[in-house]
Amino acid sequence: MAVLQTVLQTGQPVAVLQTGPANRSCKPVLQTGPANRPANLQTLSPANPQKVGKETVEYLEKENLIKVTVPIKIIRRGGKSTIETPDGPVQQHDMSQLQHALIQGHRWIKLLENGRYKSVRLLADKEKVDKARISKCIRLTCLAPDIQEAILCETGEWVLTIEACLKPFPMLWTEQREHFKKLAIKFPENG
Structure with a gap:
């Protein structure tokens, strides 16, 4: 068994996002920092780690760190790797085509804005994708923030198809x- 060690620095606020079938929101569920350190972590010391099953949680006072150790097993089958924890296998979230297109659009626009590529044509040649696909995905980055959040976080407020989003749409957010x-398949009643 391999051991996964996650170290959170408590000197800076850290937000942990929790998503799952029951909770599809992107709201922070834990914040840590010197002022808002959880009470159960203040009592930890390097000499006295708190054990949870085979997992350990330590507070390293000198480094101002929280060290979480979780035993894992990496199972490789064909070209796919699965991480198995004591609670069972970690499920990989399948992204929808629309989520993937929006993420690609943000990535591609960043590459163009940073000057890594001088034109969409050069980017398309490098990525081996059609120029029209890149342009349509980049246009998705102009969606209203609440619509983008609903797509990426699957809040359920806006449920759209990729076909509807890749067609031309207005640039003003109210018109969008x-x-x-x-x-939309579903949209907010008050929006």
């Missing part, structure tokens, strides 16, 4: 909301 209300 009206436009996508006609095409």
Whole structure:
């Protein structure tokens, strides 16, 4: 068994996002830092780690760190690797095509803005993707922030299809909301 060690620095606020079938929100569920360190971690010391099954949680006072040790097993089958913890295998979240396109759009626009590529044509040649696909994915980055959040976090407020989003849409966010209300599977009643 391999051991996964996660070290969180408590000197800076850290937000842990929790998502799952029951909780699809992107709200922080834990924040740590000197002022808001959880009470159970203040009592930890390097000489006295707290054990949870085979897992350990230590507070390293000198480094101002929280050290979490979790035993894992990496199982490789074909080209796929699965991480198994004492609680069972870690499930990989399958991204929708729309989520993937939006993430690609943000990545591609960053590459263009940073000057890594001078044009969409050069980027398309390097990525081995059609120029039109890159342009459509980059256009997704112009979606209203609440629509992007609903797509990425699967909040359920806006449920859109990739076909609807890759077609031309208005650039003003208020007009976008009206436009996508006609095409959405589900949309917020007050939005």
